[in-house]
Amino acid sequence: MSQSLTRADHKQSLMLLFIFIFAGLSAIGPLTIDMYLPAFPIMTLELETSTALIQLSLTACLLGLGIGQVIVGPLSDRMGRRKPLIFSLILYVIVSILCATVMSIAALVILRFIQGMAGAAGMVLSRASIRDLYDGVQMTKIFAMLALIMGIAPIVAPLMGGILLEFVSWQGIFIALAGLGILLLVLIITTLDETLPSEQRSTGGYKSTFQTLLSLFTDRSFMGYSLALGFSSGAMFAYISGSSFVFQDIYHVTPLTYGIIFALNAVGIMLTSSLTAKYTERFSEKTLLQFGLLCLIIGAALFFIVTLVDVGLIATIITLFLTISSVGFIFPTTQSLAMKSQSKNAGSASALMGLFQFGIGGLIAPLVGLGGSETAIPMAIIIFVISLLALFVHSASNR
Template sequence: MTTAAEPTAPTRRAQLKFVLILGGLSAFGPLSIDMYLPALPQMAGDLHAADTTVQLTLSAFIVGLALGQLVLGPLSDALGRRGPLLVGLVLYVLGSVLCAVSPDAWLLVAARGIQSLGAAAGIVIARAAVRDLFSGTAMTKFFSTLMLVSGLAPILAPLIGGQLLNWTSWRGVFVVLTGFGALLLAVVAFFLPEPLPASRRSPARLGRVMKTYGRLVVDRTFAGYALASGLLFASMFAYISGSSFALQGVYGLSPQAYSVVFGANGVGIVLAGQLNGRLVGRIPERTLLRAGLLLGAFGGVSVLVSAWAHLPLAALLVSLFLLVSSIGLVMPNASSLALAEHARSAGAASALLGVLQFVVGGVATPLVGLGGPGTAVPMAATIAGFALLALVAFLTLTRPPVRPVTPDLPS
């Protein structure tokens, strides 16, 4: 018998549709961030702004993603997923247009904030919709499958961005993002059914929402999984925000070569995610999560050693590949384990997962530039530090499932 906490799994055809649509929504963050990374140095010159000012466009986007998820997650628990999602997609298209026509860096920062509020709807509602549709191992497997679609974003986005710069300016990148947002708006409007039935919705009263958030924050196990994924995500954000300047400025890569390197690291996310999907059900999710966090910590420390000791570029690139690949193991398992016990507040729980990822990522972003443009060590130290903290959060806060003890029977 099916309960609200145990939804009936969709058919295989419906699953394919959900993979494509929810994967596209999950890709909002990587596409909106990674596609314009190769253009950051060009933007600084074109807008007559300092590198740190241009990097604020990334910080503003991350903060907007966090705040948007806090509001839209509980709102979608109350109103259903489709309505808030459609409003968010309209905001994304509007913000993207404003980014394309912004005349100076500070207006671009504000436009990125508007764009990020719309992107937040796609990210938080896609993750909550997975919990609406699946449970248990099936949910983890679906999250792993999503990595195949959303993982293509960090592969294709910098490649597309780098190639766009061959025949247009950075403004053309935001025109392409406008088109992507408009396409998803049409797809959701016509092809995405409501995944959350009215019987499983929760009232959107402020007191109830705050109580739900409070319950989630003090849930030690939920907090452990959320922090583990959020801190490792921050490590990757340090790489995202600093690698453009480090690899091009310090190691001399062209924008096109940098795009290829960045895309190759995205391949690692896809491969790790698909490996995770095959192993789930045979190996416990906690074990796979632990393995991913260990891989991330090892990769992060290796990045720091490579930068500090001035090892060849190949050593740094291999270390970055290991770090980024660990995301494909960590995110599906951490998301599934964190959401498993929160079916009726999946939107709020999904929002907190996203907030931790992007707020901590926003903190990590400015740290990578503290040493100036001539060194990659601050970026490497930030990467290593957050990757190690992610492993510590998992080991100290999460608890393995409690198994009932069978008393010894007298012989």
């Protein structure tokens, strides 16, 4: 009896360690994207460049994250997860350190693209490894925990960067990212074995990879859930890119108050992600996803109305809270449902989902600023339209 309990405790401890590692790998992307945002003004001065070129380093990172996932996902289906992950983390650490030493914006843009590609491996291979190790309700619960991290990281990352800037220069942010890479690298080398057995690996070459990706593109169910994830992510990226102008330029809140509002939405994502993990045994994943999409649509519609009639700050905060919190229902369920039938192509499937998530988000985010910083209407329109698209692709794929 005691031996059984000991084995069960060991298995539980091991799963918690794996979840910690997968959470860290999932957080690399958002932290790499957002952590240096508070340093933009000082970087513009020190690198003697323009704001537009500094922002180009962000675009380069997003492109690297999207493209990197498409490359490393299929590669891991052939080679396994562990070797590509270790190589990518070593590259991530080296490039992060190089980012802290650059003297020109051109070098930074190139390095940020490579950093994004290296960081992409952590995101795609964490999802693929979870699919290798778990299934059913347990897989959904773990995806819900990762969704919590993925939801919070883009919101908390700028705050973390701002805190670091109180004590170090902007270069210290990239050193901190390198430190995260080293920590994960040590944990993976010492504790995480290969999750994809050799007999389950893809044996084909590039032609086989292309055929696999083509089969995923023609998989109605997979594409429906992946696009729903991508458009929902686009709504969140639109919020992240435009909210600072809405709250600070329109409602004239202080940076500290803005940070508190950001934290409030992080709490909302934590709550809904926890509810998803808790109720997956009581309700089906499809039901939880539909509820999340409904919350997203209602929140986006209310935010659009509030913006049109200019009700005020409190109403804006409440409606955006409802909108952003909904991703805690959407992210884990779309990932779990999309991955359920992809046991043989988990790496490729995870990569394609990552491309949609960051590709759509990266394309949507710059559109928010086209209307200037004097009105929140462009942001409200984009969030509402893209929320409708998320609902549409989900509904169309389930007909």
